[in-house]
Amino acid sequence: MSFKSIxxxxxxxxxxxxxxSQYTSSEIKLxxxxxxxxxxxxxxxxxxxxxxxxxxxxxxxxxSQLVHRLNVGEPFQYLIGEVEFYGLxxxxxxxxxxxxxxxxxxxxxxxxxxxxxxxxxxxxCSGSGCIALALSNTFQEASVLGLEYSNxxxxxxxxxxxxLKLPVRYIETNVLDPKAFTNSISKEVEKxxxxxxxxxxxxxxxxxxxKDMESNVLDHEPALALFVPDNDPLLFYRIxxxxxxxxxxxxxxxxxxxxxxxxxxxxxxxxxxxxxxxxKRQDLQGKWRMLKAQKS
Numbered sequence: 398m399s400f401k402s403i404x405x406x407x408x409x410x411x412x413x414x415x416x417x418s419q420y421t422s423s424e425i426k427l428x429x430x431x432x433x434x435x436x437x438x439x440x441x442x443x444x445x446x447x448x449x450x451x452x453x454x455x456x457x458x459x460x461s462q463l464v465h466r467l468n469v470g471e472p473f474q475y476l477i478g479e480v481e482f483y484g485l486x487x488x489x490x491x492x493x494x495x496x497x498x499x500x501x502x503x504x505x506x507x508x509x510x511x512x513x514x515x516x517x518x519x520x521x522c523s524g525s526g527c528i529a530l531a532l533s534n535t536f537q538e539a540s541v542l543g544l545e546y547s548n549x550x551x552x553x554x555x556x557x558x559x560x561l562k563l564p565v566r567y568i569e570t571n572v573l574d575p576k577a578f579t580n581s582i583s584k585e586v587e588k589x590x591x592x593x594x595x596x597x598x599x600x601x602x603x604x605x606x607x608k609d610m611e612s613n614v615l616d617h618e619p620a621l622a623l624f625v626p627d628n629d630p631l632l633f634y635r636i637x638x639x640x641x642x643x644x645x646x647x648x649x650x651x652x653x654x655x656x657x658x659x660x661x662x663x664x665x666x667x668x669x670x671x672x673x674x675x676x677k678r679q680d681l682q683g684k685w686r687m688l689k690a691q692k693s
Contacts, residue, residue, distance in 0.1 A: 400457050405450040408460065415464050428473050432463060435477045470613040483531040487557050492549040493525035494622040499680040500598055503654050503687050504531045506678060507596060510650070510689070515539045517590055517646070519582070521572060521597035521637050522546075524622055526554030526565060528596055533563040540589050543567040544581060547621060572599070572636055579640050591646040598654040599633035600625050630656065634663045638670050638690075645692040657684035664688055 402408045413425045420428065433439040436459060439447055452460070466476055472495055474480040480489045482496045483504050489495055515536045520529035523543030533541040543565055545551050551567045558565045570581040586592070605627050607615060614623070625632060634653060641651065651672065655663050660677050667675050672690035680686035 399461055403451055403457065404448075405452070406448045408452060408457070412460065412464060416467060419468055419470075428467070431473070431477065432460070435479075436460075436463075470611075470616055472613050472617055475617060482527045483534075485527075485530055485534060485561060487525055487527055487530070488553065488560065489525055490553065491617060491619065492547065492553045494618055496525060496527040499682075499686050500528065500654055501531075502680050503596070503598065503652060504528055504535075506687060506689070507532065507594065507650075507652055508535050511536070511594065515593045517592045517594075518542070519544065519585075519592045519595045519641065521595065521641075522599040522622070522633070523554055523567060524550050524598075526557045526567065528598060529554070529565045529567075530557055530561060530563050532594070532596070533565045534561070539593075541565045542585055542589075544570050544572070544578075546571050546573075547619070550619075550622075572633055572640075575636050575640055578636065582641060582644050586644045591644055591649070592641070593646050593649050594652070595637075595641050595645065595649070596652040597633070597637050599637065601630065601633065601654075601656040601659070603627045603630045603656075630659055631663055631666060635666050638667055638672070642670065642672075642692065647692070649692045651690050651692075653688045655686060655688055657686055660685040660688060 400408055400411050402411055409429060412429055416425050430441060430444065433444060463476065467473060474489050474495045475491055478488060478490060480487050480496055483501050516539055518532050518536065518539050518541045520543045523529050523545040526543055529541050529543040543554060545567060548569055551569055554567050568581055570578055572578050600623055602623050604624050653663065664675050664677055667690040671693050673693045675690040677685050678687040
């Protein structure tokens with residue numbers, strides 16, 4: 398993929414034309430702005446003053462490589478190795494799912510609902526650590542623990558914790574092995590006490606939906622963090638809800654991000670297990686994406 402222009406204005410036009418078949422105009426504008434900042438240290442303010450900037454052959458080659466990788470479906474966040482989540486700059490790569498805006502909405506819902514003292518928070522299926530880190534940044538006196546199956550994702554989450562100077566701890570465990578999962582929680586509670594908040598954004602996309610998904614997700618993001626069996630799409634919610642219940646403090650809350658088609662079935666699981674004040678919430682796209690429930 399080569400460019401004919403060498404000046405800022407011409408390159409910007411060509412950049413948009415090359416990516417037009419893969420991305421919307423607003424996405425291209427965002428990618429261009431972030432690329433200028435990340436690769437060439439041109440800030441958003443300086444972009445307005447850079448129309449006559451001439452790029453070197455090395456810089457143009459870098460841009461050519463970037464658009465090629467974007468055109469074959471590599472997520473932009475993985476290419477630059479970072480993503481913003483709830484005001485935090487996180488390191489991100491193929492070891493973990495790219496945090497989505499609806500997950501920020503889940504964090505915001507938690508923050509809105511908990512103004513009083515929170516001592517212990519548990520994040521299940523922690524991935525990059527985005528939820529745990531955002532909550533640690535809000536509830537700075539709380540002890541925050543992330544549980545995750547993928548050891549490589551834990552390494553990434555720990556890197557983020559270290560870079561942000563947020564004291565989140567991570568433990569490797571398998572939610573789908575209820576005995577091992579429960580043992581991990583029990584050992585933690587013995588040391589630090591019961592949890593006031595449990596939150597999880599577990600895998601929830603049924604395998605049959607793969608055929609409708611974009612290749613940049615299917616080919617590059619970890620399937621382990623995305624997909625569940627068609628015959629039991631709610632297995633994570635059932636195991637998590639049941640396993641954590643004995644380790645919740647009085648009046649503790651549990652929060653989930655959910656598949657919008659299964660939110661009512663997930664709600665029924667919580668009610669059947671004895672949770673109270675079960676409430677669902679729409680995301681900004683109008684889809685029923687979140688649930689919260691309180692220990693009875």
